[in-house]
Amino acid sequence: MKKPAFYALLLLLSFFAVTGFSQNNNDSKPKQFNNFPAVINCSEAVLNSIFNASPGQNISLSFSDNFLFSGDVTSNLVKYQNLQTAVVKSAGLNNTIFSVSKIINKDKSVSYLGRIINKNYFDGYELKKNAAGNYQLIKIEKENVIQVCSQL
Numbered sequence: 001m002k003k004p005a006f007y008a009l010l011l012l013l014s015f016f017a018v019t020g021f022s023q024n025n026n027d028s029k030p031k032q033f034n035n036f037p038a039v040i041n042c043s044e045a046v047l048n049s050i051f052n053a054s055p056g057q058n059i060s061l062s063f064s065d066n067f068l069f070s071g072d073v074t075s076n077l078v079k080y081q082n083l084q085t086a087v088v089k090s091a092g093l094n095n096t097i098f099s100v101s102k103i104i105n106k107d108k109s110v111s112y113l114g115r116i117i118n119k120n121y122f123d124g125y126e127l128k129k130n131a132a133g134n135y136q137l138i139k140i141e142k143e144n145v146i147q148v149c150s151q152l
Helices: 001-022 044-052
Strands: 039-042 059-064 069-081 081-092 095-105 110-117 122-130 134-141
Touching: 039 044, 044 059, 044 081, 044 095, 044 110, 059 110, 069 095, 081 110, 110 134
Parallel strands: none
Antiparallel strands: 039 134, 059 069, 069 081, 081 095, 095 110, 110 122, 122 134
């Protein structure tokens, strides 16, 4: 009886080792935001200003003293009465994209969701609301958040 338990344990450990190593592919892409903080505070006024811009317009978003995101608005679409999505592409940050959505909730409050990402880099930022109700850009490891689709 000890042999099957030993082999099952060995098989389980092998499985964890293989899956752990296969998911650790962060060496293939450089980090873009190494010199920026892990958390950047965002005002709702700056976030809302994105939705007043027209496609083709160049805008500068000053999230904090240490992070400025400038680029061209590539789209600004009202998808539903309660959902508007805008995309800003920054040539200065190697064509990094900031995609942000403005959601009007049933109680007429406004929520924002978004990400700053670049397919050529390992890291990025995700826009989240903290417990105090303030918006922040939280640094993410893109490969751990966004599934990469590959064709065989």
